[in-house]
Amino acid sequence: MAMAKGRHSRMPGRRSSSCTLVLYLLVMLSFVLLMLLALGILSLPINTSDSPPANDLSSIVHSVERGDGLGARGEQWTEVIAWEPRAFVYHNFLSKDECEYLINLAKPHMEKSTVVDSTTGKSKDSRVRTSSGTFLKRGRDKIIRGIEKRIADFTFIPVEHGEGLQILHYEVGQKYEPHYDYFLDEFNTKNGGQRIATVLMYLSDVEEGGETVFPAANANFSSVPWWNELSECGKKGLSVKPKMGDALLFWSMRPDASLDPSSLHGGCAVIKGNKWSSTKWMHVSEYKV
Numbered sequence: 119m120a121m122a123k124g125r126h127s128r129m130p131g132r133r134s135s136s137c138t139l140v141l142y143l144l145v146m147l148s149f150v151l152l153m154l155l156a157l158g159i160l161s162l163p164i165n166t167s168d169s170p171p172a173n174d175l176s177s178i179v180h181s182v183e184r185g186d187g188l189g190a191r192g193e194q195w196t197e198v199i200a201w202e203p204r205a206f207v208y209h210n211f212l213s214k215d216e217c218e219y220l221i222n223l224a225k226p227h228m229e230k231s232t233v234v235d236s237t238t239g240k241s242k243d244s245r246v247r248t249s250s251g252t253f254l255k256r257g258r259d260k261i262i263r264g265i266e267k268r269i270a271d272f273t274f275i276p277v278e279h280g281e282g283l284q285i286l287h288y289e290v291g292q293k294y295e296p297h298y299d300y301f302l303d304e305f306n307t308k309n310g311g312q313r314i315a316t317v318l319m320y321l322s323d324v325e326e327g328g329e330t331v332f333p334a335a336n337a338n339f340s341s342v343p344w345w346n347e348l349s350e351c352g353k354k355g356l357s358v359k360p361k362m363g364d365a366l367l368f369w370s371m372r373p374d375a376s377l378d379p380s381s382l383h384g385g386c387a388v389i390k391g392n393k394w395s396s397t398k399w400m401h402v403s404e405y406k407v
């Protein structure tokens with residue numbers, strides 16, 4: 119009885135001591151692993167090769183460059199034109215094929231351009247704007263959606279904030295006197311709020327004249343490298359010469375959301391050749407189409 123009792127009491131004792139040993143070893147192993155991790159000798163495989171580190175911006179650049187548009191584009195680079203107004207040129211923003219596509223789409227629908235009446239908010243004929251033009255509905259087809267996506271990538275303004283693309287044609291003598299793209303009336307800000315920025319794309323080269331001029335820019339107008347190529351009108355401000363495929367971005371509002379009067383701009387009269395351009399106006403909020 120006593121022996122049996124002793125045998126019975128000894129067995130659980132041995133089992134419990136081996137369990138303690140295993141537990142002790144596990145705790146020690148965890149401790150050693152933690153020490154190794156803390157000392158940086160071991161590292162957890164968090165940085166896998168398919169997720170680039172947060173400061174690697176190559177994926178953003180790729181998403182802009184990949185843009186599967188129509189036709190091949192020349193070398194692309196951006197240029198700061200001025201900070202007052204904030205104006206930038208994106209060279210070879212559109213391919214030649216895209217420019218021709220837009221012109222051909224618009225050609226059968228060109229109508230005499232109007233300006234917005236500041237008292238009624240309605241469109242009216244005007245001598246200050248003598249071009250002809252038409253609107254292409256936002257998201258109208260695959261090529262236009264591609265261009266609108268590219269504009270959103272460049273401006274960081276969502277596609278939904280943009281009006282439809284406007285295509286404009288200026289013949290010799292036709293121009294658009296200096297004006298603001300922002301509105302001073304209630305009527306025109308009902309949809310999408312104020313216009314915040316404009317992207318103006320040149321769909322053709324212009325032999326002479328047709329510059330986009332910023333007469334109120336805070337800059338030394340004559341310091342631009344193309345000064346000697348400008349028309350008399352172009353020399354009245356900071357000017358950008360139209361070049362097929364280039365896009366000019368300028369902001370009508372400052373970063374503090376105040377209106378920027380230095381964004382005053384005009385289209386100089388074409389002296390020789392033909393000017394085709396396309397405008398994308400963008401608002402501070404969603405613009406319903």
Ligand SMILES: *[C@@H]1O[C@H](CO)[C@@H](O)[C@H](O)[C@H]1NC(C)=O
Pocket residue numbers: 338339340341
């Ligand atoms: C403006 O730029 C031109 C050409 O670079 C230079 O000759 C002229 O001195 C500048 N004017 C001022 C006021 O800085």
